[in-house]
Amino acid sequence: MNCAVVGATGAVGRELLGLLESRAFPVAMLRCFASPRSIGRKVPFAGRVIDVQALHEHAFDGCDFVFFDASDAVSKEFVPFAVRSGAWVIDNSSVYRLDPQVPLIVPDVNAAMWNNSRILAGPNCTTVQLVVFLAACAKVAPLKRVVVASYQSTSGAGLLAMDELRAGTVDFLESKPECRSFFPEPIAFNCIPQIGSFDAEGWTSEETKVMMETRKILGHEDLGLVATAVRVPTLHCHAQSVFLEYSHDFTMEQVHTTLADAPGIQLHATYACSRGQYAATGGDDVHVGRLRRDRSVPFGLAAWVVSDNLRRGAALNALHIAEMVCRGIAPS
Ligand SMILES: NC(=O)c1ccc[n+]([C@@H]2O[C@H](COP(=O)([O-])OP(=O)(O)OC[C@H]3O[C@@H](n4cnc5c(N)ncnc54)[C@H](OP(=O)(O)O)[C@@H]3O)[C@@H](O)[C@H]2O)c1
Structure with missing residues (x-):
């Protein structure tokens, strides 16, 4: 080719x-x-x-x-x-x-x-890992609502944004004023709940992308979906805290079996820290861990989803x- x-x-x-x-x-x-x-x-x-x-x-x-x-x-x-x-x-x-x-x-x-x-x-890179996870979860039961908060590395904004984190970290430690051209606030030692620009209702463009793109890819235009996107001072990988609500009951065993068999997903079924669950740099898979039943709603599931945004995303x-x-x- x-x-x-x-x-x-x-x-x-x-x-x-x-x-x-x-x-x-x-x-x-x-x-x-x-x-x-x-x-x-x-x-x-x-x-x-x-x-x-x-x-x-x-x-x-x-x-x-x-x-x-x-x-x-x-x-x-x-x-x-x-x-x-x-x-x-x-x-x-x-x-x-x-x-x-x-x-x-x-x-x-x-x-x-x-x-x-x-x-x-x-x-969008955040959408990729979310839809891989949600598509697998939807094999257990139909999805009713999803709430996701993403913790996104600086590489999501490109090479120069990564440089800004490196330089800003040095400046911070040397008590110099930090330069900022990519982020609305200095990114070193900080979390910034704004990726992209705000619309009239206060959603950021990144959050809107995640919500609209996820619905289009899943072919589920009326899926209830709420996203919050936060830039964090890391170089690689995006992490997501995902809460989803099924439309009917399920068992944790069904979830484990389905995710363990899903292509492109690496399931971390135990609660101990394992390589990949918290750091997935350079890998091809979407890592899913911290799975637990969310008892605040009738049929809820909570999870932690991580992948390499530049590579997998x-x-x-x-x-x-x-x-x-x-x-x-x-x-x-
Ligand atoms: N980063 C992610 O995680 C991610 C995920 C999904 C999608 N994307 C999308 O992927 C694209 C690239 O993102 P990135 O993170 O790789 O950004 P990046 O590190 O800033 O790289 C941008 C690239 O575009 C080139 N470029 C800039 N202006 C150009 C022009 N006028 N003509 C030709 N090339 C030009 C740059 O060339 P120079 O080196 O000469 O400046 C550089 O090679 C964006 O559309 C982004 O939205 C990024």
Whole structure:
């Protein structure tokens, strides 16, 4: 396959390049794109060195797959050129996620929603791990309501946001004023209950994305779902405290058995701390632990869900989509 990665120097793009290589995606030709700041940079790939290029309207000619991992503005401007070139476009920005013509795909959960659209959208990283967990839980009994609070690492906002945490931590410890350009408050030693911008009702754009995208992926438009998104001073992985309410009774044994069998989920069934339950950096799975019955409602379940946002929440999902397309149809 002739492939292009837009945003190849970024947090998600770099993860994707590593996965294309380690999962032996059949890459014949690779083009790497980034902002004009990165022209002249080189990125390593499968024993080769690829020059980073600037985008232009014919950048994707001859490509089978184009992965967009840059920004909403870049996707808005350049996805149409990629479609015109005849490529399959896998877009990780939020531009197409809620477009009714575009499937929003997490292949383990809703591959069947792919409608042969040339553009396939990947969800917000927080949404990916939530839908993998909820789709498995929904095999036990129908879901009635979900309350989720997410504790999101700085890498969810990209490489420069991670740098801001590192620099801010040093500044804090040296009693210097902390710089802040990515976050509304200094992020070092802090938790910030605001990711994105507020709407008129006080929901942040991140919370709205999680609620809308989850409903679209699960095909459950009237699912009661409340999200609170908090930025925390970690580099990798997003964690979620999830409370869900079933529409009828269930047993904890059913939940354990179903989650233990669910693809892409690693269940931590005991209550002792185990590797992965609290730190999942570099892994492919969604980790589920701290499972307990929530007795404050008739049929409630509480859980702690963790995964690597850059990998499972973005790059691996994009690659799973490409693998799904390859299995479904060979690009012409
Ligand atoms: N981070 C996550 O956990 C996550 C999860 C799901 C989806 N996403 C989405 O994935 C995308 C990338 O996020 P990220 O976290 O990887 O951000 P990032 O680390 O800031 O990387 C952004 C990338 O986009 C490139 N870029 C910026 N402006 C560009 C332009 N005008 N033309 C071409 N390339 C340009 C950057 O190039 P330079 O290096 O030259 O600046 C860099 O390679 C975003 O759309 C984000 O919403 C991110």
